[in-house]
Amino acid sequence: MLIKIPKGWETPEREATPEGVYREPACGGAGRRRFLKQVATASIVGAGAVAGLNLGMKALAPDAPFDAKKYAALKAARNPKFAAVERPVTAEAIVARYNNFYEFTTDKEKVWTLADRLTVRPWEIEINGLVEKPSKIDVDALIRQMPLEERVYRLRCVEAWSVVVPWTGFPLAKFVAWAKPLAKARFVRMVSFLRPEQAIGQATQTWYPWPYFEGLTMEEATNELTLLVVGSYGHLLPTQNGAPIRLITPWKYGFKSIKSIVRFEFLDKRPANFWNVVAPAEYDFFANVNPKVPHPRWSQATETDVATGRRIPTQPFNGYADFVAHLYK
Numbered sequence: 466m467l468i469k470i471p472k473g474w475e476t477p478e479r480e481a482t483p484e485g486v487y488r489e490p491a492c493g494g495a496g497r498r499r500f501l502k503q504v505a506t507a508s509i510v511g512a513g514a515v516a517g518l519n520l521g522m523k524a525l526a527p528d529a530p531f532d533a534k535k536y537a538a539l540k541a542a543r544n545p546k547f548a549a550v551e552r553p554v555t556a557e558a559i560v561a562r563y564n565n566f567y568e569f570t571t572d573k574e575k576v577w578t579l580a581d582r583l584t585v586r587p588w589e590i591e592i593n594g595l596v597e598k599p600s601k602i603d604v605d606a607l608i609r610q611m612p613l614e615e616r617v618y619r620l621r622c623v624e625a626w627s628v629v630v631p632w633t634g635f636p637l638a639k640f641v642a643w644a645k646p647l648a649k650a651r652f653v654r655m656v657s658f659l660r661p662e663q664a665i666g667q668a669t670q671t672w673y674p675w676p677y678f679e680g681l682t683m684e685e686a687t688n689e690l691t692l693l694v695v696g697s698y699g700h701l702l703p704t705q706n707g708a709p710i711r712l713i714t715p716w717k718y719g720f721k722s723i724k725s726i727v728r729f730e731f732l733d734k735r736p737a738n739f740w741n742v743v744a745p746a747e748y749d750f751f752a753n754v755n756p757k758v759p760h761p762r763w764s765q766a767t768e769t770d771v772a773t774g775r776r777i778p779t780q781p782f783n784g785y786a787d788f789v790a791h792l793y794k
Protein backbone atom coordinates (compact mmCIF):
# COMPACT_ATOMS: atom_id res chain seq x y z
CA MET A 466 0.00 0.00 0.00
CA LEU A 467 3.04 2.30 0.07
CA ILE A 468 2.87 5.03 -2.50
CA LYS A 469 6.29 6.17 -3.62
CA ILE A 470 6.67 9.92 -3.37
CA PRO A 471 9.74 10.81 -5.45
CA LYS A 472 12.15 13.21 -3.89
CA GLY A 473 13.32 16.19 -5.91
CA TRP A 474 16.73 14.80 -6.70
CA GLU A 475 15.43 11.42 -7.84
CA THR A 476 13.84 12.99 -10.90
CA PRO A 477 16.24 15.16 -12.90
CA GLU A 478 13.51 16.99 -14.84
CA ARG A 479 12.24 18.26 -11.52
CA GLU A 480 15.52 19.75 -10.49
CA ALA A 481 14.67 23.43 -10.72
CA THR A 482 11.72 23.25 -8.35
CA PRO A 483 11.16 25.63 -5.49
CA GLU A 484 10.17 24.97 -1.91
CA GLY A 485 7.53 22.27 -1.80
CA VAL A 486 6.77 22.13 -5.51
CA TYR A 487 6.79 18.38 -6.03
CA ARG A 488 6.56 17.32 -2.45
CA GLU A 489 3.43 18.02 -0.60
CA PRO A 490 3.54 20.75 1.95
CA ALA A 491 3.62 19.84 5.61
CA CYS A 492 3.83 16.08 5.24
CA GLY A 493 5.90 15.85 2.09
CA GLY A 494 9.05 13.95 1.24
CA ALA A 495 10.78 11.97 3.92
CA GLY A 496 8.28 13.04 6.54
CA ARG A 497 5.46 11.45 4.60
CA ARG A 498 7.50 8.29 4.10
CA ARG A 499 8.06 8.02 7.79
CA PHE A 500 4.38 8.55 8.24
CA LEU A 501 3.57 5.80 5.79
CA LYS A 502 5.90 3.42 7.61
CA GLN A 503 3.94 4.07 10.75
CA VAL A 504 0.61 3.59 9.07
CA ALA A 505 -0.05 0.28 10.81
CA THR A 506 0.01 1.89 14.24
CA ALA A 507 -1.72 5.15 13.50
CA SER A 508 -5.41 5.38 14.21
CA ILE A 509 -6.18 8.20 11.82
CA VAL A 510 -5.07 6.25 8.81
CA GLY A 511 -7.35 5.49 5.94
CA ALA A 512 -7.16 5.59 2.18
CA GLY A 513 -7.60 9.35 2.36
CA ALA A 514 -4.45 9.84 4.40
CA VAL A 515 -2.40 7.81 1.98
CA ALA A 516 -3.84 9.72 -0.93
CA GLY A 517 -2.56 12.89 0.66
CA LEU A 518 -5.59 14.43 2.30
CA ASN A 519 -4.86 16.42 5.39
CA LEU A 520 -6.02 13.84 7.86
CA GLY A 521 -3.01 14.18 10.09
CA MET A 522 0.52 12.93 10.41
CA LYS A 523 1.98 10.82 13.15
CA ALA A 524 4.35 12.73 15.39
CA LEU A 525 7.98 12.59 14.30
CA ALA A 526 10.16 10.60 16.63
CA PRO A 527 13.92 11.20 16.55
CA ASP A 528 16.06 8.28 15.39
CA ALA A 529 18.60 8.81 18.16
CA PRO A 530 18.41 11.00 21.25
CA PHE A 531 19.20 14.61 20.49
CA ASP A 532 22.31 15.69 22.39
CA ALA A 533 21.90 19.30 23.47
CA LYS A 534 25.09 19.11 25.58
CA LYS A 535 27.09 19.52 22.40
CA TYR A 536 26.15 23.22 22.36
CA ALA A 537 27.52 25.79 24.82
CA ALA A 538 24.95 27.12 27.28
CA LEU A 539 23.57 30.55 26.50
CA LYS A 540 21.32 31.75 29.28
CA ALA A 541 19.06 34.76 28.97
CA ALA A 542 15.93 35.76 30.84
CA ARG A 543 12.71 34.85 29.10
CA ASN A 544 10.72 37.88 27.99
CA PRO A 545 7.20 37.21 29.35
CA LYS A 546 5.66 39.32 26.61
CA PHE A 547 6.52 36.68 24.02
CA ALA A 548 5.11 33.32 25.03
CA ALA A 549 3.11 31.18 22.63
CA VAL A 550 0.82 29.98 25.39
CA GLU A 551 -1.77 28.15 23.32
CA ARG A 552 0.68 25.40 22.34
CA PRO A 553 3.54 23.72 24.17
CA VAL A 554 7.09 24.44 23.11
CA THR A 555 8.14 21.86 20.49
CA ALA A 556 10.74 19.33 21.64
CA GLU A 557 14.20 20.35 20.49
CA ALA A 558 14.75 16.86 19.07
CA ILE A 559 12.12 17.82 16.47
CA VAL A 560 13.11 21.45 15.86
CA ALA A 561 16.75 20.43 15.34
CA ARG A 562 15.92 17.52 13.03
CA TYR A 563 13.19 18.83 10.77
CA ASN A 564 14.64 21.76 8.91
CA ASN A 565 14.58 23.78 5.76
CA PHE A 566 18.15 24.72 4.89
CA TYR A 567 18.58 24.20 1.16
CA GLU A 568 22.32 24.95 1.30
CA PHE A 569 22.59 21.36 2.63
CA THR A 570 19.66 19.37 1.29
CA THR A 571 15.98 19.68 0.54
CA ASP A 572 15.33 16.62 2.73
CA LYS A 573 14.13 18.18 5.98
CA GLU A 574 15.06 15.18 8.07
CA LYS A 575 18.63 15.03 6.71
CA VAL A 576 19.69 18.65 7.10
CA TRP A 577 21.05 18.05 10.59
CA THR A 578 23.24 15.19 9.38
CA LEU A 579 25.03 17.52 6.92
CA ALA A 580 25.00 20.90 8.63
CA ASP A 581 27.85 20.31 11.08
CA ARG A 582 30.31 20.53 8.19
CA LEU A 583 29.78 24.29 8.24
CA THR A 584 32.37 26.07 10.39
CA VAL A 585 30.37 28.62 12.37
CA ARG A 586 33.18 30.04 14.50
CA PRO A 587 35.01 32.28 13.99
CA TRP A 588 32.31 34.08 11.97
CA GLU A 589 32.68 37.57 10.58
CA ILE A 590 29.67 39.75 9.86
CA GLU A 591 29.92 42.56 7.34
CA ILE A 592 27.84 45.74 7.51
CA ASN A 593 27.77 47.98 4.47
CA GLY A 594 25.66 50.04 2.06
CA LEU A 595 24.00 53.17 3.42
CA VAL A 596 25.74 53.33 6.79
CA GLU A 597 27.85 55.98 8.46
CA LYS A 598 30.83 53.65 8.28
CA PRO A 599 31.00 50.18 6.67
CA SER A 600 32.42 47.68 9.15
CA LYS A 601 33.03 44.06 10.09
CA ILE A 602 32.50 42.40 13.43
CA ASP A 603 33.01 38.92 14.85
CA VAL A 604 29.72 37.32 15.85
CA ASP A 605 30.80 36.75 19.46
CA ALA A 606 32.00 40.34 19.81
CA LEU A 607 28.58 41.44 18.58
CA ILE A 608 26.75 39.11 20.97
CA ARG A 609 28.71 40.54 23.90
CA GLN A 610 27.45 44.03 23.04
CA MET A 611 23.81 43.11 22.62
CA PRO A 612 21.10 42.61 25.29
CA LEU A 613 20.16 38.92 25.09
CA GLU A 614 16.68 37.69 25.90
CA GLU A 615 14.67 34.55 25.31
CA ARG A 616 11.36 34.61 23.43
CA VAL A 617 8.99 31.78 22.60
CA TYR A 618 7.75 32.21 19.04
CA ARG A 619 5.68 30.18 16.62
CA LEU A 620 7.48 29.42 13.35
CA ARG A 621 5.15 28.86 10.41
CA CYS A 622 6.64 27.57 7.17
CA VAL A 623 4.97 28.48 3.87
CA GLU A 624 4.66 24.71 3.33
CA ALA A 625 2.03 24.69 6.11
CA TRP A 626 3.91 23.11 8.99
CA SER A 627 4.85 24.82 12.22
CA VAL A 628 6.79 24.52 15.46
CA VAL A 629 7.10 26.57 18.68
CA VAL A 630 10.65 27.52 19.66
CA PRO A 631 12.38 29.35 22.52
CA TRP A 632 14.91 31.53 20.70
CA THR A 633 17.69 33.51 22.36
CA GLY A 634 18.74 36.71 20.70
CA PHE A 635 18.32 40.45 20.52
CA PRO A 636 16.01 42.77 18.60
CA LEU A 637 17.22 43.57 15.10
CA ALA A 638 16.33 47.16 16.07
CA LYS A 639 19.25 47.12 18.55
CA PHE A 640 21.60 45.94 15.81
CA VAL A 641 20.29 48.61 13.43
CA ALA A 642 20.90 51.32 16.05
CA TRP A 643 24.42 49.96 16.55
CA ALA A 644 25.10 49.80 12.78
CA LYS A 645 24.04 53.46 12.29
CA PRO A 646 22.38 53.43 8.86
CA LEU A 647 21.98 56.75 7.06
CA ALA A 648 18.55 58.43 7.15
CA LYS A 649 17.98 57.54 3.50
CA ALA A 650 18.25 53.78 4.19
CA ARG A 651 14.79 52.27 3.71
CA PHE A 652 15.56 48.56 3.54
CA VAL A 653 17.96 46.06 5.03
CA ARG A 654 19.22 43.17 2.94
CA MET A 655 20.71 40.09 4.59
CA VAL A 656 22.91 37.50 2.90
CA SER A 657 23.91 33.96 3.96
CA PHE A 658 27.27 32.28 3.47
CA LEU A 659 28.57 30.89 0.16
CA ARG A 660 30.67 27.82 0.92
CA PRO A 661 29.94 24.98 -1.49
CA GLU A 662 32.90 23.09 -0.03
CA GLN A 663 31.10 22.91 3.32
CA ALA A 664 27.49 22.98 2.20
CA ILE A 665 26.85 20.11 -0.16
CA GLY A 666 23.54 21.50 -1.39
CA GLN A 667 25.27 24.63 -2.69
CA ALA A 668 27.72 22.44 -4.61
CA THR A 669 25.11 20.13 -6.12
CA GLN A 670 21.99 22.32 -6.56
CA THR A 671 23.68 24.84 -8.79
CA TRP A 672 20.41 26.10 -10.26
CA TYR A 673 19.65 28.06 -7.10
CA PRO A 674 20.91 31.68 -6.93
CA TRP A 675 23.30 31.17 -3.98
CA PRO A 676 23.99 32.61 -1.55
CA TYR A 677 20.52 32.83 0.10
CA PHE A 678 19.35 36.42 0.54
CA GLU A 679 16.42 38.18 2.16
CA GLY A 680 15.21 41.67 2.91
CA LEU A 681 12.97 43.74 5.14
CA THR A 682 11.71 47.29 5.11
CA MET A 683 13.28 49.44 7.81
CA GLU A 684 9.90 49.52 9.60
CA GLU A 685 9.82 45.71 9.63
CA ALA A 686 13.46 45.46 10.65
CA THR A 687 12.95 47.74 13.62
CA ASN A 688 9.60 46.29 14.71
CA GLU A 689 9.90 44.91 18.21
CA LEU A 690 9.09 41.35 17.09
CA THR A 691 12.05 41.12 14.73
CA LEU A 692 14.82 39.15 16.35
CA LEU A 693 18.40 38.30 15.51
CA VAL A 694 18.79 34.84 16.99
CA VAL A 695 22.02 33.31 18.26
CA GLY A 696 20.66 30.54 20.48
CA SER A 697 17.74 28.22 21.09
CA TYR A 698 16.63 26.07 24.03
CA GLY A 699 19.13 27.81 26.33
CA HIS A 700 22.25 27.12 24.29
CA LEU A 701 24.03 28.27 21.15
CA LEU A 702 22.10 27.58 17.94
CA PRO A 703 22.59 24.20 16.31
CA THR A 704 24.03 24.78 12.84
CA GLN A 705 20.93 23.31 11.19
CA ASN A 706 18.85 26.05 12.82
CA GLY A 707 21.04 28.79 11.36
CA ALA A 708 24.14 29.17 13.51
CA PRO A 709 25.82 31.35 14.41
CA ILE A 710 23.23 34.08 13.72
CA ARG A 711 19.86 34.12 11.95
CA LEU A 712 16.80 36.27 11.57
CA ILE A 713 13.38 35.45 13.03
CA THR A 714 10.31 37.35 11.76
CA PRO A 715 7.54 35.28 13.35
CA TRP A 716 4.63 36.95 11.53
CA LYS A 717 6.08 36.01 8.15
CA TYR A 718 6.46 32.65 6.46
CA GLY A 719 9.62 30.86 7.54
CA PHE A 720 11.59 31.56 4.38
CA LYS A 721 11.99 35.20 5.43
CA SER A 722 13.88 34.03 8.55
CA ILE A 723 17.28 33.78 6.85
CA LYS A 724 19.90 31.56 8.50
CA SER A 725 23.65 31.92 8.99
CA ILE A 726 23.92 35.58 7.99
CA VAL A 727 27.28 36.99 6.87
CA ARG A 728 26.24 40.41 5.62
CA PHE A 729 23.78 43.22 6.33
CA GLU A 730 23.36 45.90 3.67
CA PHE A 731 21.34 49.08 4.10
CA LEU A 732 19.64 50.20 0.90
CA ASP A 733 17.28 52.84 -0.44
CA LYS A 734 15.61 50.42 -2.89
CA ARG A 735 13.74 47.23 -2.12
CA PRO A 736 16.07 44.26 -2.49
CA ALA A 737 15.13 40.96 -4.09
CA ASN A 738 14.62 37.89 -1.93
CA PHE A 739 15.69 34.33 -2.74
CA TRP A 740 12.32 32.58 -3.02
CA ASN A 741 10.72 35.43 -4.93
CA VAL A 742 13.53 35.21 -7.48
CA VAL A 743 13.25 31.42 -7.71
CA ALA A 744 9.44 31.34 -8.00
CA PRO A 745 7.91 34.84 -8.30
CA ALA A 746 4.38 33.53 -8.80
CA GLU A 747 4.51 31.66 -5.51
CA TYR A 748 6.54 33.67 -3.00
CA ASP A 749 6.42 37.42 -2.56
CA PHE A 750 8.61 39.91 -0.75
CA PHE A 751 6.39 40.49 2.27
CA ALA A 752 5.31 36.86 2.83
CA ASN A 753 3.11 37.73 5.79
CA VAL A 754 1.28 34.68 7.16
CA ASN A 755 -2.28 34.89 5.88
CA PRO A 756 -4.75 32.00 6.17
CA LYS A 757 -7.04 33.66 3.63
CA VAL A 758 -4.53 33.76 0.80
CA PRO A 759 -3.80 30.26 -0.47
CA HIS A 760 -0.48 29.35 -1.97
CA PRO A 761 -1.11 28.66 -5.71
CA ARG A 762 -0.79 24.95 -4.96
CA TRP A 763 -2.23 24.54 -1.47
CA SER A 764 -4.39 26.16 1.17
CA GLN A 765 -2.81 28.26 3.92
CA ALA A 766 -5.91 28.06 6.14
CA THR A 767 -4.41 25.39 8.39
CA GLU A 768 -0.99 24.04 9.27
CA THR A 769 0.45 20.80 10.69
CA ASP A 770 1.96 21.02 14.15
CA VAL A 771 5.09 18.97 13.50
CA ALA A 772 5.17 17.75 17.11
CA THR A 773 1.71 16.21 17.18
CA GLY A 774 0.84 15.83 13.52
CA ARG A 775 -2.40 17.68 14.22
CA ARG A 776 -3.83 20.11 11.74
CA ILE A 777 -4.53 23.46 13.42
CA PRO A 778 -5.93 26.76 12.14
CA THR A 779 -3.43 29.29 10.82
CA GLN A 780 -3.76 32.73 12.39
CA PRO A 781 -3.44 36.04 10.49
CA PHE A 782 0.14 37.24 10.85
CA ASN A 783 0.75 33.91 12.62
CA GLY A 784 -0.96 35.35 15.71
CA TYR A 785 1.17 38.52 15.84
CA ALA A 786 -1.29 40.96 14.23
CA ASP A 787 -1.28 43.27 17.25
CA PHE A 788 2.40 43.93 16.72
CA VAL A 789 2.55 44.30 12.95
CA ALA A 790 -0.82 44.70 11.23
CA HIS A 791 -0.43 48.50 11.28
CA LEU A 792 2.66 48.21 9.07
CA TYR A 793 0.52 47.04 6.15
CA LYS A 794 -2.43 49.44 6.32
Ligand SMILES: Nc1nc2c(c(=O)[nH]1)N[C@H]1C(S)=C(S)[C@@H](COP(=O)(O)O)O[C@H]1N2
Nearest residue numbers: 564565566567622677706719720722723724
Ligand atom coordinates in the same frame (compact mmCIF):
# COMPACT_ATOMS: atom_id res chain seq x y z
N1 LIG B 1 20.02 30.41 4.53
C1 LIG B 1 18.83 29.82 4.59
N2 LIG B 1 17.92 30.30 5.48
C2 LIG B 1 16.71 29.72 5.56
C3 LIG B 1 16.33 28.64 4.70
C4 LIG B 1 17.30 28.17 3.78
O1 LIG B 1 17.07 27.22 2.99
N3 LIG B 1 18.53 28.78 3.77
N4 LIG B 1 15.06 28.10 4.77
C5 LIG B 1 14.02 28.96 5.36
C6 LIG B 1 12.77 28.25 5.60
S1 LIG B 1 11.87 27.87 4.21
C7 LIG B 1 12.30 27.97 6.85
S2 LIG B 1 10.76 27.30 7.08
C8 LIG B 1 13.14 28.22 8.05
C9 LIG B 1 13.28 26.94 8.85
O2 LIG B 1 13.99 27.15 10.04
P1 LIG B 1 14.31 25.94 11.01
O3 LIG B 1 14.93 24.85 10.19
O4 LIG B 1 15.23 26.47 12.06
O5 LIG B 1 12.99 25.49 11.59
O6 LIG B 1 14.44 28.70 7.72
C10 LIG B 1 14.48 29.64 6.64
N5 LIG B 1 15.82 30.18 6.50
Ligand SMILES: [Mo]
Nearest residue numbers: 622623719720
Ligand atom coordinates in the same frame (compact mmCIF):
# COMPACT_ATOMS: atom_id res chain seq x y z
MO1 LIG C 1 9.76 27.40 4.91
